[in-house]
Amino acid sequence: MSERDTERSVSQTVRAQLALRDMILSGTLRPGERISELQAVEITSVSRTPVRLALVRLEDEGLLQAIPSGGFMVKAFSERDILDSIELRGTLEGLAARFAAERGASARNLEPLKECLSDLDQLVRQDPISVEAFSAYVTMNARFHALLTDLSGSAPVIRQIDRVSAMPFASPSAFVMAQSALPEAHNILLIGQEHHRIVVDAIENREGARAEAVMREHARLAVRNLRLALRNRTHLDLLPALALLTSAPTD
Amino acid sequence: MSERDTERSVSQTVRAQLALRDMILSGTLRPGERISELQAVEITSVSRTPVRLALVRLEDEGLLQAIPSGGFMVKAFSERDILDSIELRGTLEGLAARFAAERGASARNLEPLKECLSDLDQLVRQDPISVEAFSAYVTMNARFHALLTDLSGSAPVIRQIDRVSAMPFASPSAFVMAQSALPEAHNILLIGQEHHRIVVDAIENREGARAEAVMREHARLAVRNLRLALRNRTHLDLLPALALLTSAPTD
DNA sequence: AAACCGATTTATGTATACTTAATTTGGCAA
DNA sequence: TTGCCAAATTAAGTATACATAAATCGGTTT
Numbered sequence: 326m327s328e329r330d331t332e333r334s335v336s337q338t339v340r341a342q343l344a345l346r347d348m349i350l351s352g353t354l355r356p357g358e359r360i361s362e363l364q365a366v367e368i369t370s371v372s373r374t375p376v377r378l379a380l381v382r383l384e385d386e387g388l389l390q391a392i393p394s395g396g397f398m399v400k401a402f403s404e405r406d407i408l409d410s411i412e413l414r415g416t417l418e419g420l421a422a423r424f425a426a427e428r429g430a431s432a433r434n435l436e437p438l439k440e441c442l443s444d445l446d447q448l449v450r451q452d453p454i455s456v457e458a459f460s461a462y463v464t465m466n467a468r469f470h471a472l473l474t475d476l477s478g479s480a481p482v483i484r485q486i487d488r489v490s491a492m493p494f495a496s497p498s499a500f501v502m503a504q505s506a507l508p509e510a511h512n513i514l515l516i517g518q519e520h521h522r523i524v525v526d527a528i529e530n531r532e533g534a535r536a537e538a539v540m541r542e543h544a545r546l547a548v549r550n551l552r553l554a555l556r557n558r559t560h561l562d563l564l565p566a567l568a569l570l571t572s573a574p575t576d
Numbered sequence: 577m578s579e580r581d582t583e584r585s586v587s588q589t590v591r592a593q594l595a596l597r598d599m600i601l602s603g604t605l606r607p608g609e610r611i612s613e614l615q616a617v618e619i620t621s622v623s624r625t626p627v628r629l630a631l632v633r634l635e636d637e638g639l640l641q642a643i644p645s646g647g648f649m650v651k652a653f654s655e656r657d658i659l660d661s662i663e664l665r666g667t668l669e670g671l672a673a674r675f676a677a678e679r680g681a682s683a684r685n686l687e688p689l690k691e692c693l694s695d696l697d698q699l700v701r702q703d704p705i706s707v708e709a710f711s712a713y714v715t716m717n718a719r720f721h722a723l724l725t726d727l728s729g730s731a732p733v734i735r736q737i738d739r740v741s742a743m744p745f746a747s748p749s750a751f752v753m754a755q756s757a758l759p760e761a762h763n764i765l766l767i768g769q770e771h772h773r774i775v776v777d778a779i780e781n782r783e784g785a786r787a788e789a790v791m792r793e794h795a796r797l798a799v800r801n802l803r804l805a806l807r808n809r810t811h812l813d814l815l816p817a818l819a820l821l822t823s824a825p826t827d
Numbered sequence: 828a829a830a831c832c833g834a835t836t837t838a839t840g841t842a843t844a845c846t847t848a849a850t851t852t853g854g855c856a857a
Numbered sequence: 858t859t860g861c862c863a864a865a866t867t868a869a870g871t872a873t874a875c876a877t878a879a880a881t882c883g884g885t886t887t
Contacts, residue, residue, distance in 0.1 A: 337871065361838065372872045374625070377839095381629065385636045387735070394879075395839050409730045413671065420667050424660075479660045481743075484638070485736060492732075588841065612868065623842045628869095645849075646869050829887090836881075846871070857860085 341369040341379035349388050349399055350493055352568030356401030359392065387492055388569075401571040402494070404555050408548050410495035415544015417486045418470065421477035422536035426528040429478050435529060438472045441465060442525050449518045452511055459505065462514070463498050469521060470497040473540075476528065494569070504550045513550055517543065592620040592630035600639050600650055601744055603819030607652030610643065638743055639820075652822040653745070655806050659799050661746035666795015668737045669721065672728035673787035677779040680729050686780060689723045692716060693776050700769045703762055710756065713765070714749050720772060721748040724791075727779065745820070755801045764801055768794065 345365060348354045365376045380397050383389040389397040448454070448462045474486045490496045494503075504513055520543040527536035596616060599605045616627045631648050634640045640648040699705070699713045725737045741747045745754075755764055771794040778787035 363838065373839095374871055374873090378628075378632065378870095381632055406731055409675075410732045413668075413730075413732050413736060416667060416671050417664075420664065479664075480657055481661045481664050481740070481746075485664060485740065488739070489732070489736065495732075614868065624869095625841055625843090831886085832884090834881105834883085836879105838877100838879080840875105840877075842873100842875075844871105844873085846869100848869075849867085851864105851866080853862105853864085855860105855862085857858105 337371045337375040338378045338382075341365065341371040341376050342382055344369045345379060345383060346386075346388060349383075350568060354399050356399050356569055356571050359396055359398045360389070361396045387488075400569065402569045403571060404552075407494045407555075407570070408552060410489060410492055411500060411547050411551060412544055414486065414489045414495055414497075415541055415547065417482065417489060418473065418544070419537040419540040421474050421479070421482050421486060422524050422528060422540045423533040424479050424482065425473065425476035426531050426533040426536040430476055430528050430531075434476060435525070438469070438476060438525055438528075441469045441472055442521055445469060445518055445521060449514050454511060454514070463501050466501055466517075467496065467498045473524070494567075500547050500551060504547075504554050507550060507554055513546070516546060520546075587626070588622045589626040589629045589633075592616065592622040592627050593633055595620045596630060596634060597637075597639060600634075601819060605650050607650050607820055607822050610647055610649045611640070612647045638739075651820065653820045654822060655803075658745045658806075658821070659803060661740060661743055662751060662798050662802060663795055665737065665740045665746055665748075666792055666798065668733065668740060669724065669795070670788040670791040672725050672730070672733050672737060673775050673779060673791045674784040675730050675733065676724065676727035677782050677784040677787040681727055681779050681782075685727060686776070689720070689727065689776055689779075692720045692723055693772055696720060696769055696772060700765050705762060705765070714752050717752055717768075718747065718749045724775065745818075751798050751802060755798075755805050758801060758805055764797070767797060771797075 345354075345360075345368070348368065354360060360380075362373055362377055362380065365371075365380060366373055369376060369379075371379075380389060384391055384397060388400055390400045391397055444465050445462065448458045448465065451458050454462070470490075474483055477483060493499060501514075504510060507513065520539050523539045524536050524543075527533075527539060596605075596611075596619070599619065605611060611631075613624055613628055613631065616622075616631060617624055620627060620630075622630075631640060635642055635648060639651055641651045642648055695716050696713065699709045699716065702709050705713070721741075725734055728734060744750060752765075755761060758764065771790050774790045775787050775794075778784075778790060
């Protein structure tokens, strides 16, 4: 192994993966740029075997794209891709919500979600909202979406949602942060929270169609707002992975 | 490299991946069974480096599951998982259809789909349908779904659909084959074809909501029929990857 | 001057030796 | 007899040497 471990107890593979991902998300490696194994080895100071694994994992994750002739390139995303990913997640979460409503979702299972909902209520009630409260909201909102996904009880659905959410710009947190700079930010939060309330209610009452519909509306709102936010990119410091963005605004 | 190549021009990694997948799908490796790198090396006569890559790829594909302590196990699927995967694909295809309707989908782009549709028409018109025609139908149906997916023009959506369809029991072909032994098989084909016709019409007329609705109905029908088919498994010789199935019937 | 062919270089694919970690087994002590 | 600790074995993680294929550069020929 190398002379000294900067981070003990973390595998070389993971270390390389993290380092490369950071460089991609921070824009040090630009979209479209080719990255060979050897470069990755130099960059990460990790030998070829774990580096290769890291590259494959990043390809799987969607941040890299394999080049037929060998090697990888940093994947580029259009604004359309980003918006579609949000809509995609919303559609999947809609399915999850419907499954949650139609199946199990016993009172006991629902408890954590309802707790999370009331926590969110507390946070969103403040106006203006403090920085700490907003930060807590981001975390709690992510938790809400994760709990909802799990409530579906469907492994294939959970898997797909996790995959989509893993995209740095498609996670619930990313969206909330991205739209936080809009003038009507607090209103958006309130409307979103209303959606949360309705979906929990619908699940509790076994109204699958309603649960699904509200999650999709939730996503449609997100897409609309994110499109607005993308118009004036000055507000977007908070959107992770803006470095991956390439093309011009859509519409 | 090894003494002699059984298949020239194919990489060891790919060879290992194919060999392992075959063994998983054929049931030689049983669900839940642990498979270590060394076993995989013995089985495939490929050295550790490409074998490991093959294992990672198969994990990504969803056929294997990484064990925290190291190694992999063959993933087991319940009937619920299979049915959910079909519904999942239908939901995603619904989104794809809506995107296709709402966006581009110019007359020129629609041409291949309409051609495919009329090919399917020809095939489904026969009653009773010949073995060759049925086989052609399976292929053409897969093509139809692929064309529809592509028409969405949304890379993230296409990617997810491809992932789900890659599951051996969730591909359009798998479904058609699985329900082919039901008594009402030909009727099911006719209804499915009606759905195909409607979705193309809806896309052509830019009716996004209708396009989406019919694809979801298409999937709901599929789930219903597949559930029936799963009841009497004697009919299921044609369902690929039945070897992955573990639990008892749902409901 | 341009095009093609060959040689050299560079990068990926593969095999394997080595290292570290985990699991299992055997022995000893309570 | 049982439980725990230590030693040994086995497997995963890593580094690297080797092989092969692709790409580039230079030279020669037309």
